[in-house]
Amino acid sequence: xxxxxxxxxxxxxxxxxxxxxxxxxxxxxxxxxxxxxxxxxxxxxxxxxxxxxxxxxxxxxxxxxxxxxxxxxxxxxxxxxxxxxxxxxxxxxxxxxxxxxxxxxxxxxxxxxxxxxxxxxxxxxxxxxxxxxxxxxxxxxxxxxxxxxxxxxxxxxxxxxxxxxxxxxxxxxxxxxxxxxxxxxxxxxxxxxxxxxxxxxxxxxxxxxxxxxx
Amino acid sequence: xxxxxxxxxxxxxxxxxxxxxxxxxxxxxxxxxxxxxxxxxxxxxxxxxxxxxxxxxxxxxxxxxxxxxxxxxxxxxxxxxxxxxxxxxxxxxxxxxxxx
Numbered sequence: 141x142x143x144x145x146x147x148x149x150x151x152x153x154x155x156x157x158x159x160x161x162x163x164x165x166x167x168x169x170x171x172x173x174x175x176x177x178x179x180x181x182x183x184x185x186x187x188x189x190x191x192x193x194x195x196x197x198x199x200x201x202x203x204x205x206x207x208x209x210x211x212x213x214x215x216x217x218x219x220x221x222x223x224x225x226x227x228x229x230x231x232x233x234x235x236x237x238x239x240x241x242x243x244x245x246x247x248x249x250x251x252x253x254x255x256x257x258x259x260x261x262x263x264x265x266x267x268x269x270x271x272x273x274x275x276x277x278x279x280x281x282x283x284x285x286x287x288x289x290x291x292x293x294x295x296x297x298x299x300x301x302x303x304x305x306x307x308x309x310x311x312x313x314x315x316x317x318x319x320x321x322x323x324x325x326x327x328x329x330x331x332x333x334x335x336x337x338x339x340x341x342x343x344x345x346x347x348x349x350x351x352x353x354x
Numbered sequence: 355x356x357x358x359x360x361x362x363x364x365x366x367x368x369x370x371x372x373x374x375x376x377x378x379x380x381x382x383x384x385x386x387x388x389x390x391x392x393x394x395x396x397x398x399x400x401x402x403x404x405x406x407x408x409x410x411x412x413x414x415x416x417x418x419x420x421x422x423x424x425x426x427x428x429x430x431x432x433x434x435x436x437x438x439x440x441x442x443x444x445x446x447x448x449x450x451x452x453x454x
Contacts, residue, residue: 149378156370157369157370160366160369175410191416194415202416206423213427213428217434220438221434221437221438342423349430353437
């Protein structure tokens with residue numbers, strides 16, 4: 141009966157895809173123009189790139205919850221992964237190690253650039269954090285960084301730091317009348333502070349999701 | 355037919371492939387990959403539909419980058435759970451339900 145079931149499911153999925161595509165062709169043009177309202181408020185946002193402005197100013201709430209979700213996921217990974225066994229990375233090839241030693245400083249530089257570039261072009265905390273996390277994973281795969289067993293106190297502060305800084309800024313600005321409404325003259329500095337903290341924490345969390353599991 | 359609409363159609367196809375994969379595949383790792391495929395399809399639809407008139411919209415793009423990071427975290431969580439299942443049961447498939 142298995143092939144028949146598969147065939148039915150595949151046919152149903154194809155029909156579903158056709159339906160979705162037909163629905164998208166029939167969709168009327170949007171009635172609200174979000175891009176225009178973002179562009180209208182850009183000079184009060186503290187950055188010059190619309191995506192960064194949406195992420196950290198207009199919809200900062202989402203980003204705050206997002207880093208919270210990441211931290212939660214890491215906590216659950218720590219809770220379910222067994223503690224005892226800890227194998228260091230097996231591969232210790234000299235070529236890989238030398239390449240990692242060359243690449244990682246450049247990756248740190250790229251992460252710093254991406255963080256800074258987020259103010260006026262595509263970039264920002266998430267991209268920079270992803271590069272940092274990838275650098276840590278590369279070091280681990282090359283055998284230059286041991287896998288993480290249990291987070292030390294310093295590592296815990298690093299993991300939670302981005303979320304805590306973001307929360308502190310949000311709490312300090314509650315007097316503005318709404319969550320995460322920055323005063324326009326301080327918005328740029330506050331966004332840079334949050335992004336820098338987020339970059340470090342995101343890099344550590346993304347690396348931790350790999351290194352605690354390894 | 356603008357490029358945005360092509361992206362959205364590709365996203366719809368990816369999403370459906372992911373749905374079929376989640377339902378058809380038994381190995382948990384493949385299921386997690388299929389689930390990621392569903393997510394990527396949704397992201398493509400979000401970004402593609404928003405710019406089907408031609409000019410990109412920063413709001414869905416910001417939502418999608420948030421979604422990508424959350425999807426990475428969810429994938430890692432799913433992998434951790436799958437590994438836990440492997441250490442407990444020795445396999446990467448869920449137990450069959452009796453009525454199946």
